Structure formats: C-alpha cells, structure tokens
Amino acid sequence: MPLRARTEPLIAAIAVVAIAAHLALRVVQPSSAWAGFPAQEWPLFGALLFGGLPLVFTLTRKMVTGDFSSDLLAGISIITAVLLDEYLAGTLVVLMLSGGQTLEAYAVGRASSALSALARRIPTVAHRKLGSAIADVALEAVEPGDTLIVFPHEACPVDGIVIEGRSTMDESYLTGEPYVLSKTVGTNVLSGAVNGEGALTIRAEKRAVDSRYARIMDVMRESEQRRPQLRRLGDQLGAIYTPVALVLAVLAWLISGESIRFLAVLVVATPCPLLIAIPVAIIGSVSLSAKRGIIIKDPAVLEQIDTCRTAIFDKTGTLTYGEPQLTENLTAPGVDADDVLGAVASLERYSRHPLSEAITKSAAERGLALSDASEVSERPGEGLRGLIGARRIQVTSRAKRLAQVPDDATALPPQAGGLECIVVVDGRYAATLRFRDEPRHDGMSFVGHLKPVHDFARVLLVSGDRESEVRYLADKVGITEVYSSQSPEQKVALVREETRRVPTLFMGDGINDAPALTAATVGIAFGQASDVTAEAAGVVILDSSLGRVDELLHIGSRMRRVALQSAVGGMVLSVGGMLLAAAGLLPPVSGAVMQEFIDILAIANALRASMAPRTLSDYGTAE
DSSP states (O other): OOHHHHHHHHHHHHHHHHHHHHHHHHHHOTTOEETTEEGGGHHHHHHIIIIIHHHHHHHHHHHHTTOOOTHHHHHHHHHHHHHTTOHHHHHHHHHHHHHHHHHHHHHHHHHTHHHHHHHHTOOSEEEEEETTEEEEEEGGGOOTTOEEEEOTTOBOOSOEEEEEOOEEEEOHHHHSOOOEEEEOTTOEEOTTOEEOSSOEEEEEOSOGGGSHHHHHHHHHHHHHHOOOHHHHHHHHHHHHHHHHHHHHHHHHHHHHOOHHHHHHHHHHTOSOTHHHHHHHHHHHHHHHHHHTTEEESSTTHHHHGGGOOEEEEOIIIIIBOSOOEEEEEEEOTTOOHHHHHHHHHHHHTTOOOTTHHHHHHHHHHTTOOOOOEEEEEOOTTTOEEEEETTEEEEEEOHHHHHHHOGGGGTTSOOOOSSEEEEEEETTEEEEEEEEEOOBOTTHHHHHHHHHHHHOOSEEEEEOSSOHHHHHHHHHHHTOOEEEOSOOHHHHHHHHHHHHHHSOEEEEEOSGGGHHHHHHSSEEEEETTOOHHHHHHOSEEETTOOHHHHHHHHHHHHHHHHHHHHHHHHHHHHHHHHHHHHHTTSSOHHHHHHHHHHHHHHHHHHHGGGGSOOSOSOOGGGOO
C-alpha cells in the first residue's frame, strides 16, 4: 500500500481532533493566549504542520511536473488560509483532502466486497489421498491427476471431477446463481464452491493457479493496475476545472478587493469529486460483474462497451452450444430406426468421440435400453467397432465407407449440411445419422434486441465453417451479414477493418479467435475458451451464456452513466458553491463544510454501480 494511502486516515484523524480541540478551547478559554497566539489556534497549527505541510509539498511537486489536478487547489487553499490567519478554514481543507482519500479507499473497499469475500474463501491446503493415507499438502503442490478429499462444508481447492461420493455444492459465489447443485461420480466441481453434507473424492483437473477461482482472483490484481479511459477523462476534466476555479477565485478577489473571497472560492473547489467518484464506480462495476460470473480483465471495457456499434459473432460455442445433437436417423430399407440407434448408443458409451454424447443422449431421450458391448476398438482410420450381442457394429464416415464399399454410393442418402456418421451392421449399410450444433434457444431474442436496446447498427456472423452451416445458423438467429470459410487471418483482417469504422464487440470461443478478440474494441471470450483466448480477451464469460453478455452490456452502460452523474454532478454543485463564495455569500469555513457534503454525495452515488438492480438482463422479453 502506498505511504500516502496509509497516512491519509491518520492526517484526517489529526485534523478532526484539532478542530474539536479548537472549538472546545473557544468555549472553555476564549480569551487565553499561549506565546502570543490565542490558545484555540494552537491545535490548528499542529494539524496544519503535521497534515497540511506534507500535502503542500506533494502538491507542489505535482505543479512543477505540470500536473494541474484539482488537488492543487487544496495546496493553494492551505497556503492562502495560513497567510490570511484563517487557520480553521485551512485545517478544514486538510480534513477534506485527507478525508476524501479515506472515503475513497473505504468506498473502493466496499465496492470490492464480493472480490474480497472470494479471496477470503481460498483454501490454503488440500487433502491429498495416496492409497489409504490422507495428507494435507499446500495448495500449490496439487497437480492434475491428484486424488483429493473434500470434507463436508469445506471449499473445493481446485477444479476437478468427482470419482467417489455424493453431496451438494454451493457455487453461487462463482456463478451468481443461487442454486445448490448435486454432485455425484462424474460431475465437475469448481474451486471455491462450498461442499455440503457429504465427503467427496475428486480427481484434480487443473492446478490451483489455473482454476476458475484463481481466474476470478486475477481480476483484482489486473483491475488495480489498469487505468481505463474514463478515469483519464476525469483527469482531463480536472485539468480544465483547476484553472477555471483559480481564475474565478482571482476575479472574486480583484473585483471585491477582499482576499478572503479568493480563499472561499478555492475551499469550495477543493477537492474535485470527479477524481473520487469515477474509480469507485469502476471498481464497483468490476465487483458486480465478478459476482455474475463475468471476469473483467481490462476495466476499460466497461466504458468502451457502451460505445460499440458493430457486434461480431463467431459461430461455434457462442451462438451455438458447441454440442452437436442428433437431428436425423435415416435408415436403410427394412432397418428399424430405434433398433439401430440403440445398438450404436450401446457402442458409443465406450468412445470419447465428440458425437458419442449426442448419440447416447438421443437414445436416452427415446427410452431405449442399452446393451453391453464387447470387442470394442477405435483405431485411427477404422472408426468405432464392436460387438453388441451377436451383431458386429461399425460407426464410420461416408468417405471411409465408400473407400471400402464403393457400391454403397447409391444406398447412402445425399450429403447435406451438418455432421454425419455411417452405421454398418454385420458388414451391410444400416443407417446415416445426421447431427447439427443447434443454436442457443435464446440466440434469436438476444440478437434481435441488440439494435433497438443497445444501439448496435450492424450484427455480423463470422466463422471458419462452410457456408451452408453458417447460413443455417444465421437464418435461425436472424443475422443477415454472414462471412463463412474464414481463416483466423481473414477473421482478424475483417475485425480490424470494422474497428477502423466504428467501435466493435467481438464474441468468440477457441484459440483461432484470439487474434480477432485482440483486434476488436472489446473482445469477449466464453467460458470454455482456451487459456490463449482468455488472455486475448478483455472480458471472460465463465458460464458461456448470452445472458451474461447482456448483463455486461447493461453493467457497462450503467457504470458510465453513474460515473458521469457523480463526477459532473459534483462539479456542477462545486461551481455553484464557488459562485456563492465569489459573491461573498459563503465564507471559507462554511464553504469547506459544503464541499465535504458534495464529496460524500458523489461517492454515495458512485457506490450505486456496485449494487445490482432488480434485473440486469432484458433480452428475454425482446422480439
């Protein structure tokens, strides 16, 4: 923590004590004097010496380097107050400046409460199982493949898969959803999720530093190190505001001939609330996003996303689920569709092919009983083979089947869009199974509301898939601008060209999307994205949900609105106070109290950015 951040609360405390002692002495000993000065002034001298002098030195260095921020007004006010024997007003300025920084630190801490709570929940040890023995090891020592025990009511140390036991887990801190999820053998568990009543044995899938929990923690460090554009805008406004306040103070002095008005104007102008309110709104929005499973890697996106006017989607895993589903079961004459599906599903249970889950899921939905398989093999170039009862089943591709049996060309149905596999039973063609990666159920409503609700002018679909597949999806979700068969190089060139015209929002999933994510104004990677993709993106949506994207759009818009309300509103109120002070209607002490009230109002309003409204997403009702 910087030295100034640690000393600000102490300086504020000294100022408060000095002011209280000053007021008490004015009542108890109004006419007493020490060393030629009224007794009630000595506590103020102490506050100005131990609190005001260090602040003046710091602000003088800023002025020498050309930094004319609003804090500079505080230094001038303190010096002027001393020269005019307005020690109480000078001490109040010290209190405002140090108290404002203290309030900012408190507000940022309050806005970051969700992230801080996550940090406190990180376990420091894991219970590793070796044979029948269980030993506690440091979290950093856990490696993928280790067998760990998660005891009841403990936080899960790493991402993994349950291999023994049944329980429930509370993942609300990670996903934002207030649900307790059942966990049994084969289900995934997330680091940081809190276990329920039963002990679970898990196999670690990632190291602790690569887990979801660690990714959420990274956002705190990264967000503290980055200064988004909106904060820089605040600095620019402050650079304008400072000379304006100085000119107004000098004019008030020259026109009235009263130097006290110069001091009064500067006291009201110090410090500028925009430099306090904007970072509070930013950190609050980062915190709110984290609670919703949205990792803001670069806080600048919270300002930029509201300016984006072109939305660019990748296909797989963004507008689709990334999970192919069986859509057609075309059988040869005399072959029963359910019979062949049940046989194939019985065999596919032993495969890790991407289409295996779609086949077994379809069989389960139709209530088909599965049989045991034997002699299962899946050699490269041969497809999946095995015995189901007395029948020999083979699952292969069209090209491989025709290479083996060219005469089947007339028996196979015409090739269509999507994926397919060929089923052979006892050496004879039996069926063609067709699959599609279906659009998300909310894809059309999400795309449809981008233009009317979020002011996007264009929506593009860009994919490396062939045109028939991309057009199929585009028609399903209502996108008319389509770019198919795009290589990663073509994708990034397209995104760069669009970004040169207007700010762009790119949403993708997969390593080949990383360059496009970097080229866009705002890049969003979905939860199953690779580490490369997540590193390239400014935002990571952990739950791979279009609803989270909509929430992010609303959070960004709301952050910008709240930050500017707080900053500009505080400036307007300060200017009003300065005009009153310039007219002689607001003396320095009263002006200091008024400015402190303005700062508190600005911070309180900025804190609204960390508080979730009743709803953060509205596209579910859009047409």
